[in-house]
Amino acid sequence: MTTGITAPGVVGVRVPGRSVRHDIRAIKIVLHREMLRFVNDRTRMVSTLVQPVLWLFVMGTGLSTLVSRGPSQGVDFRTFMYPGVIAMTVITTAMFSAGSIVWDREFGFLREMLVAPVGRASIVIGKCLGGGIVATAQGIIILALAGLVHVPYSPTLIITLLGEMFLASFAITAFGVSLAARMKNMQTFFGIMQMAIMPMIFLSGAMFPLSNLPAWLSFLTKINPLTYAVDPMRHAVFTHLDVSPQAVEALNPGVHWYAWHVPVAAELGIVALMGIALLGVAIAQFRRTD
């Protein structure tokens, strides 16, 4: 299988057989492209920031006049919303990253990837890691705003949040890719994404505390996978706040399955498992596109 060098000065190339090293290179370059695209696309960076900033400073400020006299015990409503807004930011950014697969298909670039001698898995893993990193980077901008909503810049908090953000965005990108793998145009994808993501954000406890909800709503929040991505972030923020136990009880009640308070580690485990399962679905969907 050599490709000969028949003219002086021509660099002959030999494409190697399938190997783990080759797969890793493929993953790395797909990921690299994802980041280049993100860095080059300032409009997207700004537009995915508008929504969370509106939520945090417009909705949050507006609503805080209503709720500050309630059981929140002097905790700024914006402080409460902060982890929810982080989650929202990484979720939308991750979905956008996943959606770029549909875009690649429309503009033909996907075929360049599909005809290459690499496994579909490498392409999907690269894409999901890329989506995870890009969304986390976007989240860092929100992290920088912590001081404005009375959240301390503590290194342990920042590291915890970064890890949780990456986990959540990886899982969401995998979800998005499994949706996008077989879609032919952008409109369909965004339509479906709106339909899937908005209810999930609403039911995740990103905007309201999970305590004292009516049974039906409480049930819906518990079967919503996003809940388990948002709750650890809120938990992390609240452990770094100096607030009364009543306020913690009201605003950061955690998730309960019957009487069992689901620990943060288990919640993160659920997100990780979901992420891996969705990654598997995405790879399978991709294999079927041939």
Next chain:
Amino acid sequence: MTTSEEPAVAVRGLKKNYGDVEAVKGIDFEVRPGEVFGFLGPNGAGKTTTISMLCTLSRPTGGSASVAGHDVVKERDEVRRNIGLVFQDPTLDGYLSAEQNLRFHAELYGVPKEVVGERIRQVMEMVALWDRKDAKVMTFSGGMKRRLEIARGLLHSPRVLFLDEPTVGLDPQTRSAIWGYINKLRHTEDITIFMTTHYMDEAEYCDRIAIIDHGEIVVIDSPEALKASVGKDRVQIQTADDQTAITALAERFGLDAAVREGVVTFAVASGEEFVPRLFADLGVPIRSVHVSRPSLDDVFMNYTGSTIRDAEGESGASAWMRARARR
């Protein structure tokens, strides 16, 4: 170029159906190593469908095919490793620079790290784009994009390069430049080229041509042999009285002439030697004479019964749209 006798591409009974549409109806052919093999046919003939089966992008409905000695269904990875592909529609990432596009390709194909940079420079210099390497691809013209895609297809030194209408929608200069690269390639790389076109004049650059129409191969041969099989030259004359001339041609020379594109046209062996007899014996004043050698157009006409333009009429609009889209 290669001593190996194994065909670069071997196709047997290859078929593809899209629902009720039989896009490819069981074709057979072989491409020899080192050859430039042309697939010539009108829009919708099944050229792209055949290429996508050979490149492992779509599964044949029936029959078998191997590329560089590997089966396109059972050994897809092996096939992919050995081919380069320039699609009919553009497949570049416009937001990346030219060099970034090539680097992406090199990594995806596992081109050894120590030669990546050098190889990228080489293929980009070949298509005269090295000085534009840092420009975003979306700022490129249609012809530049096409050249970049050809460079990318060659980056990993494929054994077989597939080019699906490499020059569609390009101006004559760019077309001839692209043919220049393809010719150069035959001398610098050990490569077999499989290309499709519906430009008659381009088919002449090929060593052998398969004419495909409605999913079937009509004939395969070298351009010269195909022309020889038509055998006759085409003579066009302008006369004072076309009808009398046509009657005279039939009566005195036994030739079947007709008015086409406003001039009396007929086919005759050794046209140039026939012209003096024409002037001597026709009996109708002749204003001008034009003799042309049989072109592939005539070959196509001869084998399919329609000119390639007529055949395109059915879906001419789509060709136009594609040509526009590339700009």
